Each structure stands twice: as structure tokens, then as C-alpha cells.
Amino acid sequence: EPEVTQTPSHQVTQMGQEVILRCVPISNHLYFYWYRQILGQKVEFLVSFYNNEISEKSEIFDDQFSVERPDGSNFTLKIRSTKLEDSAMYFCASSQLLYGYTFGSGTRLTVV
Amino acid sequence: SQQGEEDPQALSIQEGENATMNCSYKTSINNLQWYRQNSGRGLVHLILIRSNEREKHSGRLRVTLDTSKKSSSLLITASRAADTASYFCATGYSSNTGKLIFGQGTTLQVKP
Numbered sequence: 001e002p003e004v005t006q007t008p009s010h011q012v013t014q015m016g017q018e019v020i021l022r023c024v025p026i027s028n029h030l031y032f033y034w035y036r037q038i039l040g041q042k043v044e045f046l047v048s049f050y051n052n053e054i055s056e057k058s059e060i061f062d063d064q065f066s067v068e069r070p071d072g073s074n075f076t077l078k079i080r081s082t083k084l085e086d087s088a089m090y091f092c093a094s095s096q097l098l099y100g101y102t103f104g105s106g107t108r109l110t111v112v
Numbered sequence: 113s114q115q116g117e118e119d120p121q122a123l124s125i126q127e128g129e130n131a132t133m134n135c136s137y138k139t140s141i142n143n144l145q146w147y148r149q150n151s152g153r154g155l156v157h158l159i160l161i162r163s164n165e166r167e168k169h170s171g172r173l174r175v176t177l178d179t180s181k182k183s184s185s186l187l188i189t190a191s192r193a194a195d196t197a198s199y200f201c202a203t204g205y206s207s208n209t210g211k212l213i214f215g216q217g218t219t220l221q222v223k224p
Contacts, residue, residue, distance in 0.1 A: 043214040056209035105154035
């Protein structure tokens, strides 16, 4: 069964550093998403991406965040200057139609 | 907030018993989905029910949707120890972005 692949599975970074979280969505999917889950809390929407542009973003997705689909297969989330409160599990998801996601297994980001 | 609450927050049952989890939401939806998350792992899509549907089955899962009460329930019949996980409902709205709003989740423990 096709999978959404996320790398790395765990990333530790120092506060103020830039991080790039990588995702390989399912190849024929058209819609791409990033969500995050702070430990013990609910899953929060960050951004949706379609047709090579952001279609919606949440209040969390401020100027420190950006997304890219640089080569038609990867889908990346960049955090420019990490803060302690960015520590969370970040999930990438993709879908062929608007709904019916496949989620990746997540990247645990720890900011120290 | 577009999303309400799930209840109970935690549920502990014996293997073989049925487990029922409820989800409420606040505004009109396009669809409602249920996901499972094993501890520290990714989100697994279980079932999607559209706003014009009232009940849906998938194996041992039964989902109902009552749009007049803005609520849904997930029933797991004949539970197994392997069903131990957190279960989240997520609501989709009539937009062209596919964004989902997740509930707080119910932690289910099935004792062997």
C-alpha cells in the first residue's frame, strides 16, 4: 500500500536554528498538508498546498514557516528560527481528492 | 472554535466488550473522519462519513452522524487488546482546501 514518507523521524535542534522537515507524498496525490501535535494535545492544522501554492494556512503558520515542493516529489516544511514552543510532532499528509488523507508517521522535533 | 469535544477523554474496557466514543462539533460540516493513533506514532485513517450519510460500517467499526445534534459516535465492537490507542474525530468543511479540524481525542485501553 502506498505510503507517505517523512524524514527524519526525530530531529533535535537548538533554539534559533533553521530546520527543514521532509515529506514524500504519494505520487499521484494532488493535495498536501502539514499538521502538528504538541505532546499530549490535539492535532492542529498548519497549511494546505495545492497546484504549487498554499491554499490555506492557520494562525500558527506565521512568517517563520514556509513550505515548498521543490522537485515534484518532495514536500518540505521549513521553520526559519525555531522556538522552544515549536517542539512537537509534525505530520505530513497527502490526498488525491480533497478528503481521505494518508498521513506520514511524523517527525518529532525537539527544540533545546 | 469550529470543533467541540470528544468524550470520554479516557475509556478502559475488557477485551470483547464494545467501546463507544463520541464527538461533537460546532459548525456545519462537509464530512467527518475518525483516526487512530498508537502511542507516539502516526495517524491512521479509519472511516469517513459524509454530511448526507447517517451511518457507516467498516469491519468492527460503526460510525454514526447526527447533523441536527452536530455529533458523531464511533463504536468498536468485540474490542481487542490491539485496539488500544487514541481515537480522534476530524471535521472537514465546505472549502476547497481539505483542511481538517481535530478533536482532543479519546484514549482507549483494552485490557486482555
